[in-house]
Amino acid sequence: RPQGLSIGSAATLLEKYWQRDGRLLVVGAVGAVTRLVAPLLTSKLEDPAVLVLDARGDQIIPLLGGHQAGAEEFALALAADLGGTAVLTGDCANQGRLALDLFGHAWGWQRSGAPEDWHQLMLRQAQGSLIQARQESGSTLWRGTSAARKSLAESSEEPQQEAIHLHIGPELNSLCCWHPPSLWIGLGCERNTSLSLLERALANSLAQAHLAEQAVAGLASIEQKSDEPALIALAQKRGWPLRFFKAEALNSVSVPTPSSVVAKEMGTASVAEASALLASGEAGKLLSHKQICKPTPQERGAVTIAIAAASEPFAPGQGELHLVGSGPGDLALLTPDARNALARSVAWVGYGLYLDLLEPLRRPDQARLSGELTREKDRCLQALKLAQQGARVALISSGDSGIYGMAGLALELWLNELPQARPHFQVHPGVSALQLAAARVGAPLMHDFCTVSLSDRLTPWPTIASRLRAAATGDFVVALYNPRSKDRDWQLQHALKVFLEHRPPTTPVALARQLGRRDEHVEVHTLVSIPIENVDMLSLVLIGNSSTSHKDGRMVTPRGYPGAELS
Numbered sequence: 346r347p348q349g350l351s352i353g354s355a356a357t358l359l360e361k362y363w364q365r366d367g368r369l370l371v372v373g374a375v376g377a378v379t380r381l382v383a384p385l386l387t388s389k390l391e392d393p394a395v396l397v398l399d400a401r402g403d404q405i406i407p408l409l410g411g412h413q414a415g416a417e418e419f420a421l422a423l424a425a426d427l428g429g430t431a432v433l434t435g436d437c438a439n440q441g442r443l444a445l446d447l448f449g450h451a452w453g454w455q456r457s458g459a460p461e462d463w464h465q466l467m468l469r470q471a472q473g474s475l476i477q478a479r480q481e482s483g484s485t486l487w488r489g490t491s492a493a494r495k496s497l498a499e500s501s502e503e504p505q506q507e508a509i510h511l512h513i514g515p516e517l518n519s520l521c522c523w524h525p526p527s528l529w530i531g532l533g534c535e536r537n538t539s540l541s542l543l544e545r546a547l548a549n550s551l552a553q554a555h556l557a558e559q560a561v562a563g564l565a566s567i568e569q570k571s572d573e574p575a576l577i578a579l580a581q582k583r584g585w586p587l588r589f590f591k592a593e594a595l596n597s598v599s600v601p602t603p604s605s606v607v608a609k610e611m612g613t614a615s616v617a618e619a620s621a622l623l624a625s626g627e628a629g630k631l632l633s634h635k636q637i638c639k640p641t642p643q644e645r646g647a648v649t650i651a652i653a654a655a656s657e658p659f660a661p662g663q664g665e666l667h668l669v670g671s672g673p674g675d676l677a678l679l680t681p682d683a684r685n686a687l688a689r690s691v692a693w694v695g696y697g698l699y700l701d702l703l704e705p706l707r708r709p710d711q712a713r714l715s716g717e718l719t720r721e722k723d724r725c726l727q728a729l730k731l732a733q734q735g736a737r738v739a740l741i742s743s744g745d746s747g748i749y750g751m752a753g754l755a756l757e758l759w760l761n762e763l764p765q766a767r768p769h770f771q772v773h774p775g776v777s778a779l780q781l782a783a784a785r786v787g788a789p790l791m792h793d794f795c796t797v798s799l800s801d802r803l804t805p806w807p808t809i810a811s812r813l814r815a816a817a818t819g820d821f822v823v824a825l826y827n828p829r830s831k832d833r834d835w836q837l838q839h840a841l842k843v844f845l846e847h848r849p850p851t852t853p854v855a856l857a858r859q860l861g862r863r864d865e866h867v868e869v870h871t872l873v874s875i876p877i878e879n880v881d882m883l884s885l886v887l888i889g890n891s892s893t894s895h896k897d898g899r900m901v902t903p904r905g906y907p908g909a910e911l912s
Contacts, residue, residue, distance in 0.1 A: 355371075355373075355377075355381055356381050359371075359381055359382060359385065360385060363382075363385050363393060364393060367393035367394070367414075368393060368394045368396075368414070368415075368416075368419065369393055369394065369395045369396070370396050370398065370423075371395065371396070371397050371398070372397075372398045372399070372400060373397065373398075374397075375397050375406060375408065378395070378397050378408060379408065382395055382408075382409065386409075389410070389413050390413060390460055392409055392410055392413075392414065393409070393410060393414055394407065394409065394410035394411075394414035394415055394416035394419060395407075395408045395409040395410060395416065396408060396416055396419060396420055396423070398423075398429075401429075402427040402428075402429050403427075403429045403430065404429060404430055404432050405420045405423050405424050405427070405429055405430065405431050405432065406420070406431075406432045406434075407419070407420045407431070407432075407433065411433075411435050412435070412437075412444055412446050412447040412467075413446070413447075415447075415450075417431070417433055417435065417438065417444075417447075418447075418451075418689075420432075420433065421433075421688045421689075422685055422688055422689055424688075425681060425684035425685040425687075425688045426681055426685050427681075428681060436470075436471045437470075437492075440495070441491060441492055441495055441709040442470060442492055442495045442496045442709075443487075443490070443492040443493045443495070443496040443497075443709075443710055444710070445466060445467065445470060445476060445496065445511060445521070446463050446466070446467055446521075448487060448492075448691075448710060449513075449523035451690075451691035451736065451737050452483065452484060452487060452525070452691060452734070452735060452736045453525070453526065453658060453660040453663040453664055453734055453735015453736050454483060454513070454523040454524055454525050454526070454559075454658075454735065455523070455524050455526070455557075455559035455560075456521075456522065456523055456524070456559070457517065457522045457524060457557050457559050458519070458520060458521040458522050459519070462519070462520070462521050463521050466510055466511065466521050469510065470496060475496065475497060475498035476496055476497055476498060476510045476511055477497075477498050477509050477510050477511070478497055478509070478510070478511040478512070478513065479509050479511075479512050479513070479514070480512075480513040480514065481512075481513065481514030481515070481516070482513065482514045482515060482525045482527045482560075482654070482658065483513055483514075483523070483525030483527070483658055483734070484525075484658075484731065484734060484736065486692060486712040486714065486731075487691070487710075487712060489712060490709060490710055490711065490712050491709040492708075492709035492710040493710075495709070511523070513525065514560070515527055515528050515556050515557060515560035515632075515654060516555055516556060516557065517551070517552075517555050517556055517557040518555065522557065524557045524559040524560035525560065525658035525734070525735070526559075526560060526561060526562040526563075526658045526659060526660045526663075526735060527560060527562055527625075527654050527655045527656075527657065527658045527659070528556060528560045528561045528562055528632070528652055528653070528654055528655075529561075529562055529563060529564075529565055529588075529621050529624035529625045529629070529652070529653050529654075529655060530547060530550075530561060530563070530564050530565065530621065530650060530651075530652055531564075531565050531566065531616065531617040531618055531619070531620040531621025531622070531624070531635075531650065531651040531652070531653065532546075532564055532565070532566045532570075532576060532616075532617060532620070532648065532649070532650055533566060533567065533570075533607070533611075533616030533617045533620075533635075533648070533649040533650075534566075534570065534573065534575070534576065534646055534647065534648045534649070535645075535646040535647050536573070536646070537573075537574065537575075537645055537646060538573070538575050538576075538640075538644075538645060538646025538647065538648060539575060539640065539643075539644040539645045539646060540574075540575040540578050540579060541643075541644055542575075542638065542640050542641075542644040542645070542646055542647075542648055543575050543576065543579050543648055544579065545638060546636070546638035546648040546650045547579070547650065549636070549638060550633055550636055550638075550650045550651075550652060551652070553633070553636075554632055554633040554652060556632065556633075556652060558583075561583070561585060562585070562586075562624075562655065562658060562659040562660065563580070563585045563586040563587065563588060563624065563659065564576065564579065564580050564585055564586070564587050564588070565587070565588040565589070565590065565620035565621055565623065565624035566587075566588075566589055566590075566616060566617075566620050567589065567590060567591075567592060567595060567611060567613065567616045567620060568589045568590060568591050568592070569592075569611065570589065571587075571589045575646075584662065586659075586662070586765050588620070588623075588624045589620075590619075590620055590623050590624075592611055592612035592613040593612075593613075594623060595613040595615060595616060595619040595620060595623065596608075596612065596613040596614060596615075596619070598615065598618075598619040598622050598623060600614070600615040600618040600619050600622070600631075601618065601631070601634055602615070602618065602634055602635055603615050615635070616649065617635040617649040617650055617651040618631060618634065618635050618651040618653075620651075621651045621652060621653035622653050624653070624655075625653040625654060625655040625656075626655050626656060626657075628655070628656035629653045629654065629655050629656070630653060630654050631651065631652070631653045632652045632653060632654050633650075633651055633652035634651060635649050635650065635651040636649070636650055636651070637649050638650065657730075657734055658734040658735055659733065659734065659735075659766075660733075660734060660735030661732070661733045661735070661765070661766050661767055661768040662735075662768075663735035663768075664731070664732035664733055664734065664735045664736055664737065664738070664768030664769065665689070665690070665732060665736075665737040665738065665768055665769040665771070666728060666729060666732040666738050666740060666755065666759065666768050666769065666770050666771075667686040667687075667689070667690055667737070667738065667739045667740065667771055667773055668740050668742070668746040668747075668750070668751060668752040668755055668756075668770075668771065668772040668773060669683050669686050669687060669739045669740065669741045669742070669746060669773045669775070670683060670742055670743075670744055670745040670746040670747070670748075670750060670773060670774050670775020670776070670777075671683065671695075671699055671702065671703055671741050671742065671743055671744075671775055672743070672744065672775045672776040672781075672861060673743065673744060673776060673777075673778055673781045673860040673861025673862070674702045674743070674859075674860070674861035674862040675861035675862065676702075676703070676705065676706065678775075678776045678781065678861055679703075679706075679775070679776075680773070680774065680775060680776070682773045682774070683773045683774075683775055684706070685773075686739055686771070686773045687703065687706055687707075687739050688706075688708075689737055689739075690711070690737045690738055690739035691710070691711055691712065691736055691737050691738070692711065692712045692713075692714060692728075692731055692736055692737070692738045692739070693707065693711060693712070693713050693714065693738075693739045693741060694714045694716075694724050694727055694728040694731075694738060694739065694740050694741065695714075695715065695716075695724065695739075695740065695741030695742070696715065696716060696717070696724075696741075696743075697715035697716070699741050699742065699743050700713055700715050700741065702743075702862070703741065714727060721751060721754055722754060722758075724740065724751070725740065725751060725754050725755045725758050726758060728740040728755065729755065729758055729759060729762075729768075732768035732769075733762075733766060733768055735768075740755055742775075743775075743778075744775055744776065744777040744778050744779075745774050745775045745776070745777040746772060746773070746774075746775065747772055747774065748777050748779070748796070749796075749798060749826055749827075752772045755770075756770065756772075776861075778824075778826070778857070778860050778861075778885045779796060779824045779885065779887070781857075781860045781861055782824070782855055782857040782860060782867065782885050782887050783855075783887065785855075785857060785860070785867045786855045786857075786867060786869055786887070786895075786898070786899060786900045787895075787899035787900045787901050788900070788901045788902065789822055789853070789855065789887060789889055789893055789900040789901065789902050790822055790902065791901065791902045791903065791904045792822065792890065792892075792902050792903070792904055792905075793819075793821055793822070794821055794822035794823065794824065795816050795821045795822075795823055795824075796823070796824045796825075796826060797809065797812050797813055797816060797823060797824075797825055797826070797840075798825075798826040798827045799825055799826070799827050799828050799829070799833070799836045799837060799840060800826075800827035800830075800833070801833070801836070806836070809836075810839070810843075813839075813840050813843045813844075814843055817843050817844045817846065817847040817848070818847060820847070820848075820890045820891050821890060822887070822888065822889055822890045822893065822902055823844075823887075823888045824885060824886070824887050824888075825837070825840060825885065825886040825887075825888065826885060827882060828840075828880050828881075828882075828884055828885070828886045829877070829880040829881055829882070829884070830881065830882045837877055837880060837886070838877060841872055841875070841877075844872055844888055845872050845873070847891075848872065848888075848890070848891050849872075849891070850871060850872050850873040851871050851872075851873075852871060852872045852888065852889050852890075852891070852893065853869055853870075853871060853889040853893050853894065853895035853900045854869070854870050854871055854872055854875050854886060854887065854888050854889065855867065855868070855869050855870075855886070855887040855900060856868050856869075856870060856875060856876070856879065856880065856884060856885075856886055856887075857884065857885045857886075857887065858879075858880075858881070858883055858884045858885075859883050860885065869895050869898055869899070869900060872888070887900075889902060890902060
């Protein structure tokens with residue numbers, strides 16, 4: 346049998362793989378699965394996610410662990426992959442409310458608070474009460490979603506402490522809390538200090554400042570400590586990034602408690618406070634002055650620790666930046682891979698028109714950030730910044746994001762970041778206008794082809810003109826993107842003139858406008874009959890090569906198969 350395949354009764358296998366924080370996917374009847382898992386249940390805090398699929402994969406039902414174990418989120422992603430439907434029966438999903446005990450994960454936040462308090466909060470929400478929320482850090486984009494508006498009480502004044510039901514920030518208290526990772530821990534220590542001493546110093550400093558460890562973004566120290574074993578071990582154990590600074594940079598930072606002793610030994614008057622402030626950025630604020638923690642008899646060394654808060658969270662290890670090609674516009678042409686990325690992302694960033702076309706797929710808990718067509722770099726930076734904060738972000742282009750889309754610019758900006766500041770980056774291809782235009786008119790791309798954009802906004806016209814001549818001389822089938830606008834009404838005529846120098850005037854030319862949208866219109870003309878006045882920026886022009894023929898409104902470029910030529 347295949348390696349890793351387990352065979353046995355359903356009850357035996359479920360018991361074998363039943364584990365906390367796990368995920369079980371069962372193909373079968375809901376009733377049968379319910380009876381099988383019933384003896385294994387303990388509590389919603391410990392049970393794994395259990396999902397049930399029908400045999401065809403049409404229906405995906407999160408049976409257990411919808412919020413706590415992430416079953417609903419996984420069901421949505423699986424439905425996008427399989428082309429099925431996630432059957433969500435929870436109150437939040439059905440009422441279009443925000444899952445207050447779940448939503449922060451997609452923004453890169455961690456949660457704290459007693460389980461019973463979260464249970465009471467969700468009960469209060471299910472009973473229709475509007476929740477008071479106070480936010481001190483992290484992105485506020487989630488508040489603009491329709492799900493948040495249905496869940497939160499509006500107040501023009503700061504709510505009283507006793508009225509707050511949900512707290513978002515670095516503080517540690519008895520409330521239900523989400524913690525964006527905004528705290529930077531500055532550390533100075535003697536050589537070969539014990540790991541246990543570092544951990545104890547960290548816990549004491551956070552507790553005294555009433556700050557949550559879940560809000561820590563990373564650790565910082567002086568460059569001389571870049572090989573300190575305990576410091577490296579602490580960062581690895583917690584999964585936190587480490588930032589090191591030169592003594593000169595630290596010495597330029599104004600701190601409340603400088604030390605002449607440290608200055609003499611390290612070349613800077615402060616390590617802990619200065620490194621915490623440098624790591625937290627220009628708008629960083631020191632929340633806890635340096636504290637010295639001495640060892641127990643079982644420990645070695647000494648630790649100085651300080652805590653600063655950054656104006657923005659930093660969790661690129663949690664963040665995801667998905668470059669999504671939305672296709673020409675028809676949702677039927679959106680790839681399953683792109684659907685999955687959209688379902689996974691909590692924030693959609695893109696040009697307004699492209700987001701409008703995808704709007705039927707956007708859930709009430711997903712934020713939308715639209716911008717102007719020509720502000721590509723701004724959108725890329727906005728999406729990258731959100732992903733660096735720990736959010737799962739979809740940056741959307743029409744067609745294929747890697748063909749005249751946002752993928753290249755986004756990747757350049759991503760590569761300019763230090764490796765430790767890069768979120769997960771993935772390009773999700775889409776159906777390009779070139780592909781759909783070809784499909785609408787037949788089979789014109791059966792031999793070598795290329796694309797040329799006639800827009801000289803980013804590329805000088807002499808470069809475009811040389812590419813047109815090369816494509817015409819090489820006898821390529823050519824797709825012309827951005828063929829004509831009000832301000833650029835002569836370039837298309839120039840391009841057609843170039844091709845007429847190398848191809849017969851009867852060469853077929855497809856003119857496709859509004860591809861994949863309600864007003865789609867596709868016609869086949871020739872190099873001399875194409876109605877130039879009907880061409881605009883919503884059009885694509887597809888020029889056949891010297892062997893392309895057309896008949897009954899169809900174009901075909903022969904590949905060279907014998908006996909297949911049109912008569």
